[in-house]
Amino acid sequence: MNKKTAAGFLSLLLIFVFCLAGCSPNKTQAPESKTVTVTDMAGRQVVIPTPVNQAVAIGPGSLRLYCYVNGIEKIVGVENFEKNNPTGRPYALANPDLKNLPVIGTGGPNSSPDAEKLVEVKPGVIFCDSSLDKAAADSLQSKTGIPVIVLSYGSLGTFDNTIFDSLAIIGQVMGEEKRAQEVIDYIKNCQQDLRDRVKDVAEEEKPTVYVGAMGMKGSHGIQSTQAKYPPFVLLRAKNVVDETGKTGSVNIDLEKLIQWNPDKIFIDEAGYDLVQQDFKKNPVVYKSLTAIKNGEVYGQMPFNFYTSNIDTALADTYYIGKILYPKHFKDVDPVKKADEIYTYLVGKPIYAEMARDFGGFGKLTLD
CATH class of the missing domain: 3.40.50.1980 (Nitrogenase molybdenum iron protein domain)
Structure with missing residues (x-):
């Protein structure tokens, strides 16, 4: 084989190799990102990157509704209030490990969210109660860079249909639509x-x-x-x-x-x-x-x-x-x-x- 023929063969071989490389899947390529868009109970449209593997729930009643749908496995922090005596709160009695999680704020009635502590635990979403109105929820989302979802118990606070909407939203965000619907139906x-x-x-x-x-x-x-x-x-x-x-x-x-x-x-x-x-x-x-x-x-x-x-x-x-x-x-x-x-x-x-x-x-x- 002369030099000219050898050079041509080498060129064809390189082209073939490059073609194979182009057709082969790139295992290091980042997976395509996905999002879910929900309208929360404050009427805000919020875009959440999914899947959500870490979450927090702040303010009166938010963690309870979350636990009904998704247990505590993905909860990465709780307000200091949740570390108090669990008396009277079945979700806390059933999940004593909640008190071992990092503190993400004071909690309790009339408290304000702690943006700095929320950021520290790196949740994919923050669920909050309706004491945060649209402006306050937008402000917290802006300060933390984390999607904020407002939940609500409605005006009655016990058997109000608004609760079902809140449960459905939690299911949609966490990819637990089936469990959320089962809870609602129950x-x-x-x-x-x-x-x-x-x-x-x-x-x-x-x-x-x-x-x-x-x-x-x-x-x-x-x-x-x-x-x-x-x-x-x-x-x-x-x-x-x-x-x-x-x-x-x-x-x-x-x-x-x-x-x-x-x-x-x-x-x-x-x-x-x-x-x-x-x-x-x-x-x-x-x-x-x-x-x-x-x-x-x-x-x-x-x-x-x-x-x-x-x-x-x-x-x-x-x-x-x-x-x-x-x-x-x-x-x-x-x-x-x-x-x-x-x-x-x-x-x-x-x-x-x-x-x-x-x-x-x-x-x-x-x-």
Whole structure:
């Protein structure tokens, strides 16, 4: 082979090699980036790079909703509030390892996000509660360079349909649409089951009811109550407070409760000690109530702890239904139902822990 022929052959060989290299996949090439765009509960359109492998949830109730959908595996930091005693917060009771995660801010009601600490843990997304309006969420996103998603419990804070929208958004962002829909369906199925059980209850079968010692940014005595109380609404119960025409938290005079004189009284157990203290100051007044004379005072577990615990609210509603309409709930064991609900939503049957902390389902005595 002469030099000219050899040079030509070498040129063809090099071309062939380069062609093979061009046709072969480049294993070091970065994968194509993907994003998901969601409209959050503040009406903001937010673009999130996916998949999201690290997340945080800040502000009242955000971490709870996140845990319902996605557990805690991808949570990389928590507010200092979440490191406090988990009493009354089923998602925290079921996930004690939360307290071992890095601190990303103060947390608690009326606190402000800590942009610097949020950046330190490098989340792919920040979920926050609706106390951050559009402007505040935009500001936090600008300061951190991390997508911020606003969630909401809605105006009722317990069984408001807004919660379902928030759960769906979490599922969409985290790639857990199936689990999010399952959670939504589970809650809706419980609600429908409760409605179906009471739909044929005659008006004359319904006792008048009252719920006292309702928590609202702290514990309160028997005069703290709620009009249009969600469990009572779902059970079509005769809530004496509804005659006020109000919705939500109401503080009444003790004389008004005496005037209403409900057949059955439910006490939020977070405020039971305060009720006991007040009873000792006014035993004659309290003993004039028919419910107290007849032993018709019942404890229910508090569900307003750092916004509403949907699981406890559902468990309480089944228990209240059992007390008000026993023959319509004869197949329901409230304790087993509570553990079923807790297991589905937070992964563990924690009724015993809730009962240890508050007293659980049962009659209460005032003395």
